[in-house]
Amino acid sequence: MTVILLRHGRSTSNTAHTLAGRSEGVDLDDKGREQAEAVVARIGELPVKAIVRSPLLRCERTVAPVAAALTLDPVVDERLTEVDYGTWTGRKIGELLKEPLWAVVQQQPSAAVFPEGEGLAAVQSRAVAAVREHDRRLAEEHGADVLWIACTHGDVIKSILADALGSHLDSFQRITADPASMSVVRYSSMRPFVLHVNHTGPALTTALAAPPEPSGDAVVGGTTD
Template sequence: MTVILLRHGRSTSNTAHTLAGRSEGVDLDDKGREQAAAIVERVAGLPIKALVRSPLLRCGRTLEPLAAELGLEPVIEERLAEVDYGAWTGRKIGDLVKEPLWAVVQQQPSAAVFPDGEGLAAVQARAVAAVREHDKRLADEHGADTLWVACTHGDVIKAVLADALGTHLDSFQRITADPASMSVIRYTTLRPFVVHINHTGPTLASALSAPPPKAEAAETDTSDAVVGGSTD
């Protein structure tokens, strides 16, 4: 099972340099709407079977063109919502960098709990659980390897990628997830494989469009990594 973790397009909060969090009504800006429209061509030809998204408006707007093109109704998943930043919500980033907690968020995010909000460790736990549960649900529904899209937020994507990479949450700030970027994880019975991180190019392809393994290679477990690197 393979998930495309899609970050929402650029929002009005991104350009205002504020921490949107779960603020109501934060929409895409003009650039963000262009990015949302471009997603259709970026994934053209890929056999996407399902769309799942955060309940926040900017994720809904980001998926609208793709949902219309594919004729799919996105499933709203609360556990893919943005971090609850609590009292930090809506504040200017320039002011937040002066807070003592800012250094904790940067250097030891596993210990960071936002005032009147949630901790980043809890965010990772809920988001990873959501992705894995939807992955299993789609595997059961389709009975085969399925490609699907989860549209969510930057810190949520970085936390899920850290889990897939097997790295501690305290290293997740080393991962980048730009607006409208796509990061791809293929989950198998033994381990996840990270196929792309922060993909922003015109076409998402590579391993996603590769043909299935030939029959003579069936004795190799698809959960195994290729010894020596890629076979290409």
């Protein structure tokens, strides 16, 4: 099963340098709408079988063009929604830089819990569970490997990628997920394979080469006699 983790296009909050969180009505700006339209060509002829998205408006707008092109009805999953930033929601990023919690978010995100909101560890738990569950559901429905899109938010994508890379959540700030970027993870019975991170190019096809099959003489530890 292969999932394309699509971050929503640039939003009005991105350009205003505020932390949108789960604020209602945060839409794409003009650039974000262009990015959403461009997703259609970037996906091209890839055999995408399903689209799952965050319930927030900016994700709805981002997947609308590609959903129409593929004649798919997106599934809404609350577990892919943005982080609940609590009382930080809507505040200017410049102000938040002065908060003691900001350093924790940057240096030890696994310990970060937003005031009256949720912790980043909880975000990773719900998001990874959602991706794994949709993988199983789609495999059962189609009886074969399936390529699908999950449209969500930057910190959510970074937490899923950290898990797929086998990295501690405290390393997730080393990962970048720009607006309208695509990151690709193939889940196998053995382990996840991260095929691409933060793809912003014109076509995604080259990012989907299959990982090499393990050779017959491979042994635990990566050495041979």
